[in-house]
Amino acid sequence: MKPKSFRLIVIYLCLGIVPFLLMGNKVNEKDPSKPNVVLIFLDDGAFEDFAPFGNPPYPTPNVEVLAKEGRSFYNFYVPQSICSASRAVLMTGSYPGRTKVFGAHGPGDPGLDLQFATMGEVLQENGYKTGIFGKWHLGDKPGHRSHDRGFQESSGLMYSHDMWAGHPEDPKYWGQWPLQYWKNGKVVIDSMTAEDQKKLTGWYTEDAVNFIDKHKDEPFFLYLPHSMPHVPLFGSDTFKGKSGTGTYGDVIMELDWSVGQVNQAIKRNGLEENTIFIFIASDNGPWLSYGDHSGITPFREGKGTIFDGGVRNPLIIKYPKQIKSGTISRKTFSSVDILPTVCGLTSSSLPENEIDGKDVWDLILDTPGAKNQHQYYPFSNNTNFQGIISSDGRWKLHLKHPYRTLSKAGVGGEAGKYIQKEIDTSLFDLLHDPYEKGNVIDSYPEKAKELLELAAEHKRKFFTEKTN
Structure with a gap:
């Protein structure tokens, strides 16, 4: 063969093979700068629902496995202990005072303003496949529902499952609206029944696992915000009686x-090393008035208050590439930091709108010299700004405010009773008093002054007369 002819053959082969190889690389090799993100978020759970955070009288082996494979965080906070407000913070990286998403929004409410980008929108913009399977609760108007706000695949409810004719306290009022089940932008069940509700956890899980299997070869963001263990409690027949402790234990076991199931799907598809798995055991503390249909927190009060029983929740983060397995952390940070931290890990641009959270990955990794970029984290209850905690997690300031405390617990799904009390301006040293029992404001006047000034600044910036 002549040299010239040989060179021509080589050129022709290269022209044919190299593009093919490049195309193959593009299809089969995932961008290492785009790890998968899995975010599980429970509703109205309690700090001690799962081992290793508590010692429940029923087994929770899968959360224990996740804790052994990742890092458990004991000082993780949400800025408001009510459904919609807590979810808006997680999805936007912005405080309730900025988004004006307070409390729990009902059927037909537009919810989160479109000017605030969601985590789904941010990651979708960066080439991620996005899916939500569960409770949205950030808007129930056209253009505001989950499938309109950055989630390409979706299933579940647009608001809390108690907002229906089976509401445990006010069925007549909530019965005005059918509880609809949506799938990929369409209503597939116009009015949920009790039998349907028993299947919620299973349906969400099945869709989440299918989403992982379907998108294993491309970067994905899976958001799984469960409806449970918010009342009324519903679980599948498979788990009925399994805990031996009643309905609440059965629901937690499911x-x-x-x-x-999600953890196994990640492993089965060979995605474990390149997946950031975030498990937040609740959007807020337990709804204590429901007694045996709510969980137990070791901290003061529960849902609907800014005491630690309402705003402090267990968290596990698993990312084998960077987080040492089987470790724990008592570093303090907040759900407002999740979005910017995920953006940093996935090489995604931050939202164009202003946000409040910070990238706290160095803090999560406990990198030597890492410091929290926040001076404090704020707490509010509905439209009332009520206090702050120092970013090191030691000092907590309560401004003078009313709060509810349990008078009588309910039984069997019936609501109990609260009474109203008031707390004066108070300072708690959580290092020595994690249960907020002793006001030390007179013992630490300089610290109190510092936090009062920060609280006043926050109130001026985020809370106007119109919202107070």
Whole structure:
């Protein structure tokens, strides 16, 4: 063969093969700068629902496995202990005072203003496949529902499952609206029944696992915000009586199963090393008035208050590439930091709108010299700004405010009773008093002055007369 002819053959082969190889690389090799993100968020859970955070009288082996494979965080906070407000913070990286999403929004409410980008929108913009399977609760108007706000695949409810004719306290009022089940932008069940509600955890989990299997070869963001263990409690027949402790334990065991199904799907598809798995055990503390249908927190009060029982929640983060397995952390940070931290890990641009959260990955990793970029984290209850905590988690300031405390617990799904009390301006040293029992404001006047000034600044910036 002549040299010239040989060179021509080589050129022709290169022209044919190299583009093919490049195309193959593009299809089969995932961008290492785009790890998958899995975010599980429970509703109205309690700090001690799962081991290792508590010692419940029923097994929670799958959450325990996740904790052994990742890092458990004991000082993780949400800025408001009510459904919609807590979810808006997580999805936007912005405080309730900025988004004006307070409390729990009902059927037909537009919810989160479109000017605030969601985590789904941010990651979709960066080439991620996005899916939400569960409770949205950030808007129930056209253009505001989950499938309109950055989630390409979706299923679940647009608001809390108690907002229906089976509401435990006010069925006549909530019965005005049908509880609809949506799938990929369409209503597939116009009015949920009790039998349908028993299947919620299973349906969400099945869709989440299918989403992982379907998108294993491309970067994805899976958001799994469960409806449970918010009342009224519903679980599948498979788990009925399984805990031996009643309905609440059965529901928690099914949620534990769900965590295991997702974790196993990630492993089965060979995605474990390149997946950031975030498990937040609740959007806020337990709804204590429901007694045996709510969980137990070791901290003061529960849902609907800014005491630690309402705003402090267990968190596990698993990312084998960077987080040492089986470790724990008592570093303090907040759900407002999740979005910017995920953006940093996925090489995604921050939202164009202003946000309040910070990238706290160095803090999460406990990198030597890492410091929290926040001076404080704020707490509010509905439209009332009520206090702050120092970013090191030691000092908590309560401004003078009313709060509810349990008078009588309910039984069997019936609501109990609260009474109203008031707390004066108070300072708690959580290092020595994690249960907020002793006001030390007179013992630490300089610290009190510092936090009062920060609180006043926050109130001026985010809370106007119109919202107070």
